[in-house]
Amino acid sequence: MQSSRNYVPKNPVHIECNIEKTLEVLGGKWAFLVLRELFGGKKRFGELQRAIPHVSPRALTSTLRHLEAKGVLERHVYPTVPVTVEYKLTPKGEDLHPIIKQMKLWAAKWT
């Protein structure tokens, strides 16, 4: 069996499930739209809510917590009155930009 090792193609399972891993982080529609906003720089909760049509505060909170837990964004709390909470992409989050960019390009061409 050892001698035939070079003839066995590489198992593609690992590469294939990278798509699933990315989808697990991106989660759903709101995650993509939150990322879209944060590529332009840090934003407060209210700014995100105004920028993303039809998102409920509950869905936005849950999406932001999910993305924070996945290490895609950071939450910064400033002790102002009332408290200021800002969301900012991490380098891991910034690196999602090519995906969103390709989605924009595809729609511009085909829809």
Added chain:
Amino acid sequence: MQSSRNYVPKNPVHIECNIEKTLEVLGGKWAFLVLRELFGGKKRFGELQRAIPHVSPRALTSTLRHLEAKGVLERHVYPTVPVTVEYKLTPKGEDLHPIIKQMKLWAAKWT
């Protein structure tokens, strides 16, 4: 107002909602995984089902119909006994490849 036209930035609304348009086509997790399989060439229903872990026949049928309706794939029926049904990406579908590729690259780097 005419004279100030050059100073008005382009309205970004159209570009931004391209992400939503792409998400509408891609729909959800199963759509991404069906595309992943079809980038390798045409496939029969049973081949897709075996290649995508945990997908139910019902979810797979619904995903394939959605992608066909969006013009992303074509369904070819061959009058064999039993009938052979093959699914194949259209050029519009092939053009989704850069999105999936960027998702793979991101996961390879960060997960």
